[in-house]
Amino acid sequence: MLRCLLILSLSLISSLAFADPLPSWNETHSKARIISFVESVTDPLSSDYVTPSDRIAVFDNDGTLWSEQPVYFQLIYAIEAFQKMAQDDPGMVTSDALKAAAAGDYKALAEAGEEAVIEVLEATHSGLSVDDFQASVNDWVATATHPVTGLRYDQMTYQPMVELLRYLRDEGFKTYIVSGGGIHFMRVFAEAAYGIPTEQVIGTYTETSYEVIDSVPTIIKQPAIGFVDDKEGKPINIDRIIGKRPIIAGGNSDGDYAMIEWTTAGEGPRFGLIVHHTDGEHEVAYACDSHIGRLCDGLENGPNLGWLIVDMAKDWSRIYTGAQYPGEGP
Numbered sequence: 001m002l003r004c005l006l007i008l009s010l011s012l013i014s015s016l017a018f019a020d021p022l023p024s025w026n027e028t029h030s031k032a033r034i035i036s037f038v039e040s041v042t043d044p045l046s047s048d049y050v051t052p053s054d055r056i057a058v059f060d061n062d063g064t065l066w067s068e069q070p071v072y073f074q075l076i077y078a079i080e081a082f083q084k085m086a087q088d089d090p091g092m093v094t095s096d097a098l099k100a101a102a103a104g105d106y107k108a109l110a111e112a113g114e115e116a117v118i119e120v121l122e123a124t125h126s127g128l129s130v131d132d133f134q135a136s137v138n139d140w141v142a143t144a145t146h147p148v149t150g151l152r153y154d155q156m157t158y159q160p161m162v163e164l165l166r167y168l169r170d171e172g173f174k175t176y177i178v179s180g181g182g183i184h185f186m187r188v189f190a191e192a193a194y195g196i197p198t199e200q201v202i203g204t205y206t207e208t209s210y211e212v213i214d215s216v217p218t219i220i221k222q223p224a225i226g227f228v229d230d231k232e233g234k235p236i237n238i239d240r241i242i243g244k245r246p247i248i249a250g251g252n253s254d255g256d257y258a259m260i261e262w263t264t265a266g267e268g269p270r271f272g273l274i275v276h277h278t279d280g281e282h283e284v285a286y287a288c289d290s291h292i293g294r295l296c297d298g299l300e301n302g303p304n305l306g307w308l309i310v311d312m313a314k315d316w317s318r319i320y321t322g323a324q325y326p327g328e329g330p
Contacts, residue, residue, distance in 0.1 A: 021167040052172040057248035061179035063293040126223040155322025180230035234259035272307035279313040
């Protein structure tokens with residue numbers, strides 16, 4: 001009996017030791033390179049060893065950790081939220097931008113330009129307490145579905161990237177989201193979707209005010225933009241909030257270029273990663289010519305800078321957490 005228990009225990013230990021940390025990644029150069037880097041910086045005997053306190057990894061969200069097509073999911077939320085608001089109060093529809101939002105006319109809104117989009121975002125993201133806004137987002141995430149896949153938006157996180165985040169944390173890394181998305185929007189689902197707590201979510205934020213309403217101290221979202229966490233804003237915000245240069249940075253567009261460039265320019269072992277959307281069969285293939293997630297500089301310069309370009313079609317055996325091949329739908 002004792003002998004059987006010993007054999008079983010050794011077998012279990014062996015299986016755990018050799019468990020694949022990235023099962024949704026194909027056996028390609030990309031997977032091997034990620035694992036090799038992580039092993040080198042976590043091995044105390046390695047010349048590249050990095051102490052746990054310096055194992056910081058930062059990732060963009062839209063297009064890197066979850067999908068971003070046909071438009072950013074936060075904009076879809078804003079339009080659907082405004083449609084409900086307009087049904088309750090048709091008097092709110094006071095401009096061409098808001099008319100387009102009320103009609104769900106994404107094309108007209110896009111043609112109206114950035115100011116029109118900002119007007120819709122302000123109408124749905126300001127004048128509310130942070131608690132009320134996040135309750136609205138939480139209800140939307142729990143029920144709304146994507147127009148193409150039919151999946152809930154929180155099911156359209158990328159399974160291979162969720163595995164990568166988990167693998168890094170298992171190896172003593174602290175993982176952060178650093179995204180152009182709204183900080184109060186992403187904080188609603190970040191922990192459940194990615195295992196990233198709210199205090200490790202860095203993003204664009206509006207100005208807020210402190211008010212006591214009916215004897216209740218409250219934080220109110222204001223219409224003015226406080227900080228845009230995109231492009232050069234990303235390394236600035238990382239320095240401001242984290243206070244350390246990460247050793248891993250991942251993104252999918254030229255909006256992430258400065259963050260990856262700054263990360264990999266530091267001393268010691270560094271790792272830059274770009275998710276290249278090449279899988280037009282199971283997701284959407286796009287790069288330099290895209291109106292969302294435009295990727296030109298990263299593709300051209302990244303390899304020469306030592307960055308890993310992840311080819312979704314070749315490197316991943318699965319796309320979404322909420323569906324598997326074939327079909328990727330529900």
